[in-house]
Amino acid sequence: MIAASSEVLKFPILSALIVLPLVGAIVVALLGKSRPEWVKLAALVSSVTTGALSLWLLGAFKSGEAGFQFVSQHLWISQWGISWHLGVDGISLFLVVLTGILFPLVIVGIDPHHNETSYLAWMLLLQAGVMGSFLALDLFLFFVMFEIVLVPMYFLIGGWGYDQRVYAATKFFLYTMAGSAFMLVGIIATVALAQRDLGVVTFDVVKIAEG
Incomplete structure (x- = not known):
């Protein structure tokens, strides 16, 4: 049985892991028009801060405690049982830390051959999405x-890939979108089955698992 940990942090650190790179992407995009020389620094500050928070999370995580920790939950679409529900367990923790470490290294180590602003903005948006995927405890949010x-991913492959990059990006996008359609069907089916057992519509992973 999956249980949510009783530990709910007052500071929404898990939300910060998503919001920081998202805000960073917006800042980078805006700086690219007025102060392009600050673009890489802004991207690095955003990504490194996110990485530092993920490392703090690693140190603060209680390995002997079952369930999800640092839980953050706020109603989003209440009539459908959809919420901004985030949490981390022993498996997702290391994926979050890995994401937090790798993205700053990518920003430092790679010199895009053109349009650095767009490249860095897309990288930060990607970091936000990856973090959200690892932390989401709501199926719709996931x-x-x-x-x-x-x-x-589509724009990074298509814009900064090598030979046949547009073809590769289009193929990637079509295949993953097709897979997403099947995943959405699976999510809806799971929610429908959970409604039969629980009597309410919910996308909450913890409630569905316990039901």
């Missing part, structure tokens, strides 16, 4: 985050 990941 689906949204997964779809967000596809958008920067």
